[in-house]
Amino acid sequence: MKLDKQARTLDLDPRDPDFFNDPYRYYAVIRSECPAFYWNNYNQWCFSSFGDVNALLRDKRFGRQILHVATRAELGLPDPKPHLTHFDAVEAHSLLELEPPAHTRLRTLVNRAFVSRQVEKLRPEIAQMTHDLIDQFASQGHVELIRQFAEPIPVSVIARMLGVPLELTGNLLDWSHRMVRMYEHAPTKATELAADEAAQQFSDCLRKLVAERRQAPKDDLLSHMIATERKGERLSDDELVSTSVLLLNAGHEATVHQTGNAVKAILENGLNPSELFADATSSEATVEESLRYDAPLHMFTRYALQDVQLDKHITIKKGEQIGLMLGAANRDPSQFADPSSFKFNRTDQANVSFGAGIHFCLGAPLARLEMQVSLPILFERLPGMALQGKPCYRDAFHFHGLESLNLNW
Numbered sequence: 001m002k003l004d005k006q007a008r009t010l011d012l013d014p015r016d017p018d019f020f021n022d023p024y025r026y027y028a029v030i031r032s033e034c035p036a037f038y039w040n041n042y043n044q045w046c047f048s049s050f051g052d053v054n055a056l057l058r059d060k061r062f063g064r065q066i067l068h069v070a071t072r073a074e075l076g077l078p079d080p081k082p083h084l085t086h087f088d089a090v091e092a093h094s095l096l097e098l099e100p101p102a103h104t105r106l107r108t109l110v111n112r113a114f115v116s117r118q119v120e121k122l123r124p125e126i127a128q129m130t131h132d133l134i135d136q137f138a139s140q141g142h143v144e145l146i147r148q149f150a151e152p153i154p155v156s157v158i159a160r161m162l163g164v165p166l167e168l169t170g171n172l173l174d175w176s177h178r179m180v181r182m183y184e185h186a187p188t189k190a191t192e193l194a195a196d197e198a199a200q201q202f203s204d205c206l207r208k209l210v211a212e213r214r215q216a217p218k219d220d221l222l223s224h225m226i227a228t229e230r231k232g233e234r235l236s237d238d239e240l241v242s243t244s245v246l247l248l249n250a251g252h253e254a255t256v257h258q259t260g261n262a263v264k265a266i267l268e269n270g271l272n273p274s275e276l277f278a279d280a281t282s283s284e285a286t287v288e289e290s291l292r293y294d295a296p297l298h299m300f301t302r303y304a305l306q307d308v309q310l311d312k313h314i315t316i317k318k319g320e321q322i323g324l325m326l327g328a329a330n331r332d333p334s335q336f337a338d339p340s341s342f343k344f345n346r347t348d349q350a351n352v353s354f355g356a357g358i359h360f361c362l363g364a365p366l367a368r369l370e371m372q373v374s375l376p377i378l379f380e381r382l383p384g385m386a387l388q389g390k391p392c393y394r395d396a397f398h399f400h401g402l403e404s405l406n407l408n409w
């Protein structure tokens, strides 16, 4: 890594295994020497302190979308790539890629299903699913936790919520994995083609399902979204497809990796699960601390919706992107005492792992519940669990999750 404090520039390849396996060592240096810096590899200003990340996520001068305030020609942006037509069509109506008023309208229409009291009803179902999965490997003495435990729970929960048949789970995972690779640094043409094909197959599948539910509604989120109306507004078919794709993808990718990261952190630090999961309150605090300690999503971007002068050295021009480094903010010593220690009972818990502002994670109550239910059961049923070898992170800096997590007992 080359950090030039004077010029406020950073040269650091996000695909360097030393970095993506332990970004926190790098964050500590960057944050203390030059917390706001121009990351040459991304060609954008990036922010790593808790104060900046938290404030910029809420700053209305920045947004996830730019084409509602300027044209491509005005911004000098290239034309959309023809081989990404299907992918772009899904993104066009995605809640995550919209700004008010379109964002407000869509978010209001789906919000109800994801509020805490609604998702709380899933508690018994998640507990049962957790036990059933553990039954499948408990007697074997070893497991690869990501594929056999962390992945199936959130995928099945979100698929069931939406009303997507469970036999499609394999396809969902494949489509989702291919699509989220687009958010990695500098996707290749092969990644783009794979993502576009996945988006097409995913959309076709959901469009068929929407048509079926229109004919014969069921008690599932898809049917509710079709019927939902607010001030005479309904979701169009394109919006239904985009929203369902987003919910299915966002509904598991991060939770899978957060589950793996949490188990790794607890075992690696030799923490006492009976204390961490002693009751509902400590389980909630443990999950929260695991989100701060080793978050699954490390960087989100925003467009400047106008020219913004952030300090006397940093001017962001309208249409330029900035990078907000959630993983670095969560370890900022000016916000968290002893930030590199996993302390489930800390009183300074206010991490940014679910973001902040209008795009704050819609699924946070669901993700929290899934982990608050599944992790205590896992540690209670397999008290002798230990790491088998040193787990490696995937070569995807933004999606900070493990390649695999081999455990034995």
Ligand code: HEM
Pocket (backbone or CB within 6 Å): 057, 064, 095, 096, 097, 107, 114, 154, 158, 246, 247, 250, 251, 252, 254, 255, 258, 295, 296, 297, 300, 301, 352, 353, 354, 355, 356, 358, 359, 360, 361, 362, 363, 364, 366, 367
């Ligand atoms: C540990 C698990 C999860 C983490 C760490 C996480 C993190 C995040 C973050 C950081 C954002 C904001 C992105 C930004 O500001 O640009 C976000 C947005 C979102 N998340 Fe999650 N998420 C998780 C699980 C889920 C689940 C289970 C769902 C299921 C519904 C979900 C659905 C969404 C949606 C729909 C948005 C977009 C919200 C909007 O733009 O208004 N997430 N998530």
